[in-house]
Amino acid sequence: MAYSGPFQPGDRVQLTDAKRRHFTIILEAGGQYFTHKGAINHDEIIGKDEGSVVQSTHGADYLCFRHLMVDHVLSMPRGAAVIYPKDSAQILVEGDIFPGAKVLEAGAGSGALSMSLLRAVGEHGQVISYEIREDHLAFAKDNVEEYFSGMPKNWSPRLGDLKKVTQEDLGGPVDRVILDMLEPWECLNVVRDVLIPGGVFMTYVATVPQLMKVMEGIRETQSFTEPRAWESLVREWKVEGLATRPEHRMNAHTAFLIWARRLADGVTPPRPQRRARR
Numbered sequence: 001m002a003y004s005g006p007f008q009p010g011d012r013v014q015l016t017d018a019k020r021r022h023f024t025i026i027l028e029a030g031g032q033y034f035t036h037k038g039a040i041n042h043d044e045i046i047g048k049d050e051g052s053v054v055q056s057t058h059g060a061d062y063l064c065f066r067h068l069m070v071d072h073v074l075s076m077p078r079g080a081a082v083i084y085p086k087d088s089a090q091i092l093v094e095g096d097i098f099p100g101a102k103v104l105e106a107g108a109g110s111g112a113l114s115m116s117l118l119r120a121v122g123e124h125g126q127v128i129s130y131e132i133r134e135d136h137l138a139f140a141k142d143n144v145e146e147y148f149s150g151m152p153k154n155w156s157p158r159l160g161d162l163k164k165v166t167q168e169d170l171g172g173p174v175d176r177v178i179l180d181m182l183e184p185w186e187c188l189n190v191v192r193d194v195l196i197p198g199g200v201f202m203t204y205v206a207t208v209p210q211l212m213k214v215m216e217g218i219r220e221t222q223s224f225t226e227p228r229a230w231e232s233l234v235r236e237w238k239v240e241g242l243a244t245r246p247e248h249r250m251n252a253h254t255a256f257l258i259w260a261r262r263l264a265d266g267v268t269p270p271r272p273q274r275r276a277r278r
């Protein structure tokens with residue numbers, strides 16, 4: 001699939017009707033898509049610019065855009081819950097996922113975060129994604145391959161338990177580690193052993209007990225900076241004249257993000273001095 005320019009065969013295209021309903025098709029020369037308002041000929045879309053309107057044989061209008069990654073992530077089949085775009089955006093920036101980075105991820109789940117990481121590290125980077133469940137790994141591979149129209153060369157999806165992974169398995173230290181799993185505190189020794197000094201570690205947990213356990217676990221290793229924890233809340237707004245106001249509904253909670261950096265070996269970081277509470 002191309003990412004920009006006029007539509008080409010192989011592009012995944014989202015058609016939107018007058019009622020803002022979406023239909024997704026993959027363009028092929030001579031192909032047809034049948035709606036309840038007649039057929040749409042793919043050839044009428046191929047060669048047009050994105051944002052064009054095509055008509056079905058019964059005269060209904062459909063707006064055409066390529067599927068964005070966010071559309072793919074929210075509509076693709078899932079084995080496990082995906083990291084939502086608002087949170088993967090935080091991971092990319094706060095996790096400092098740079099072009100050329102070597103990133104270790106677990107679990108691969110449905111492959112949603114893998115896609116964002118793969119795009120961010122670029123062709124000179126590498127993403128190694130461990131997944132303990134064969135069925136989930138199959139979902140991740142299918143979803144990633146479908147989005148990139150093939151297996152990306154910079155991706156190494158692996159079936160296995162992260163708890164057993166060593167630096168040797170990874171061909172040396174990694175620059176970043178991102179965990180999205182039920183019990184990340186069980187993998188903290190692995191993270192410490194494989195992450196390069198200065199490397200960023202982020203993990204994503206849904207509940208307060210998990211948050212407490214992983215924060216305490218990070219402190220106990222004495223190998224990381226004081227961890228930070230936060231959540232991101234995104235509230236959409238309706239903007240229509242005097243009816244301008246926040247939307248009534250929002251995804252109020254997805255998960256907490258936790259962030260820390262690997263210290264150099266043998267270092268005791270300066271800790272803030274807290275006055276004893278009376």
Ligand SMILES: C[S@@+](CC[C@H](N)C(=O)[O-])C[C@H]1O[C@@H](n2cnc3c(N)ncnc32)[C@H](O)[C@@H]1O
Nearest residue numbers: 080083107109110111112113131132161162180
């Ligand atoms: C919530 S899902 C990850 C979703 C993924 N981040 C995404 O965006 O699609 C958590 C996954 O972690 C996997 N998992 C749990 N413990 C693991 C371990 N020790 N090693 C590797 N994978 C593990 C689970 O099987 C599950 O598929």
